[in-house]
Amino acid sequence: MSDEKQSDEQMRQEAKVVTMTPEPAQEGGLPSEAHGLIGHQLREEYRRVLAEPLPDKFTKLLEELARSEGQSTSKPESKE
Amino acid sequence: MTAGSTADLQSQLTALVPNLRAFARSLCGAADQADDLVQETLVKAWKSRASFDPGSNLKAWLFTILRNTYLSELRKRKYEVQDHDGELAQQLSVKDSQSGHMDLVDFTKAFAVLSAEQREALILIGAEGFSYDEAALMCGCAVGTMKSRVNRARGKLAELMGVDVAEDFGGEQIPRPRGIAVG
Numbered sequence: 001m002s003d004e005k006q007s008d009e010q011m012r013q014e015a016k017v018v019t020m021t022p023e024p025a026q027e028g029g030l031p032s033e034a035h036g037l038i039g040h041q042l043r044e045e046y047r048r049v050l051a052e053p054l055p056d057k058f059t060k061l062l063e064e065l066a067r068s069e070g071q072s073t074s075k076p077e078s079k080e
Numbered sequence: 081m082t083a084g085s086t087a088d089l090q091s092q093l094t095a096l097v098p099n100l101r102a103f104a105r106s107l108c109g110a111a112d113q114a115d116d117l118v119q120e121t122l123v124k125a126w127k128s129r130a131s132f133d134p135g136s137n138l139k140a141w142l143f144t145i146l147r148n149t150y151l152s153e154l155r156k157r158k159y160e161v162q163d164h165d166g167e168l169a170q171q172l173s174v175k176d177s178q179s180g181h182m183d184l185v186d187f188t189k190a191f192a193v194l195s196a197e198q199r200e201a202l203i204l205i206g207a208e209g210f211s212y213d214e215a216a217l218m219c220g221c222a223v224g225t226m227k228s229r230v231n232r233a234r235g236k237l238a239e240l241m242g243v244d245v246a247e248d249f250g251g252e253q254i255p256r257p258r259g260i261a262v263g
Binding site: 019031036041042043049050051052054057059062063065069 | 086087089090093094097098099101102105106115118119122123182187190191201202206207208234237238241243
């Protein structure tokens with residue numbers, strides 16, 4: 001049971017962005033229909049934001065960070 | 081750190097930006113504020129990349145940085161969102177007690193009424209598919225606390241949205257959990 005759950009977990013981890021399978025409704029105090037509807041809308045809303053085009057500023061920022069890494073030879077701090 | 085691993089990290093971070101944005105959006109509501117939060121998270125993650133264990137979950141690590149950043153911001157200056165949430169929740173509960181039933185709201189509105197802790201718990205478990213153990217670790221709380229946040233959040237949503245089966249949930253008021261920055 002727990003093994004099965006764990007491998008399911010791993011599969012979901014890997015396929016998370018592509019397919020988000022509904023959670024089995026076993027943990028909550030609400031009947032499964034509520035989990036179904038609420039869970040569905042939650043994932044829909046989340047997916048909608050996930051699918052938004054990525055503004056350039058993020059890739060630019062990461063490029064900049066990577067570039068500054070290449071230039072400075074200082075060791076990364078272990079604690080920020 | 082070699083040039084190869086730098087490029088590697090760069091592409092891994094880039095791939096996770098949409099998730100960070102979605103998570104940030106669910107925490108602070110406003111899109112521009114959320115994007116600022118993501119940028120801050122990326123910079124912090126980059127600076128402290130030496131402390132990341134390559135064998136562990138990068139997304140969980142990034143999400144933890146993001147929510148900690150958000151919470152410390154929240155403590156520093158009170159977000160107007162917080163007040164707005166409180167107001168909306170109050171309006172809704174006033175309606176509830178006056179008429180015996182409340183006007184139903186759609187998911188987005190109902191979600192905004194939840195506390196930051198509840199929104200976070202729902203997203204991590206319900207949308208991102210983290211396990212309760214992982215989510216509890218990320219939020220620095222007990223697994224049981226995480227479960228109860230998710231349950232309360234679901235119950236509150238069902239109540240606000242008028243999901244039929246919520247009738248079965250009982251007439252008792254679900255106590256509104258204390259907000260993170262309140263009190």
